[in-house]
Amino acid sequence: MTDTWLVIVALAAGTFAIRLSGILIGQQIPKDGAWARGLRALPGCLIVSLVAVSVLSGGVREWGAGLVAVAVAIVSRNVPVTMAAGIAAIWLLRQVGN
């Protein structure tokens, strides 16, 4: 299937170009001022948006498990512990719901 190989190569080339462009654009942005402040705030805002997209794309159970994960994250400040709590919470909520 040549079509499949074309998809693979095009997706790879495009994705690499995107990753590299970010670095090149980032180097052009000034070291202080409004743009630099925005860029410093970008990681947190992007991660919060990632979480919001995945929780909002779900239903009440995802909201519930999200709240459990937030509570565990605040107390534990630990990635694996929060992952385990989140997975357990969503699994339990789905058992109850069905």
Place this chain on the structure above:
Amino acid sequence: MTAPRDAWTGAREIVPLALGVAIYGLAFGLLAAQAGFGGLQVGVMGGIVFAGGSQIIASQQLVAGAGAVAAVVAGLALNLRLLLVTASIREVYAGRPWWQIALGAHMTTDENWALMLAQRAKGRHAGYWYLVGGGLCLLLVWCLATVTGVLFARAIPEPKALGMDFAFTAAFIAIARSLWKGRRDKLPWLTAVAVVAAAIKLGGVAPSWALILGGVAGAGLAGVVHDD
């Protein structure tokens, strides 16, 4: 030479996230088999694309019969966020030779980027080689898992049935907690969430774009508001 040690630390600390990646890799292999990919193709794809979400979306488009162009466009739209990801850690690549910039660019994913930032927020040293080490570990796990998935497609359970679809959401919640630097983050973060919610619930915007809108809106607000 701290490079090998940093890379090893990065590889070791990414392991919990790599376990989530492995489950997704198996599930992606199942989908890739339906989309008509062979084992070699899936292995090469994982190695040279190395962006799981976009591989999943592109394959879904192929399975749905949308065609090769639509598959590539959907995958790249999801990956546009990586432009913001690499731009946000520009100093990590600054002043490095071209091959390290190219390697670092390819090795940057949501998971090792976010983990590196979380370690830094805790005051630990985590730089270029920490990022690359984590990326190499993820690349290896992703390729192995996806090829295993395509070869043993019938025996793989759905991640959702195990609650594993929530693994990354929970991980990013914990990472956001580490990045929280106090009150000045409140307004930008609330803005990001509000924009994502409005885009998805009111605007009917696709998740790939809602994510970018939210991130840019929050960061833009932080840039405009003077508080440092």
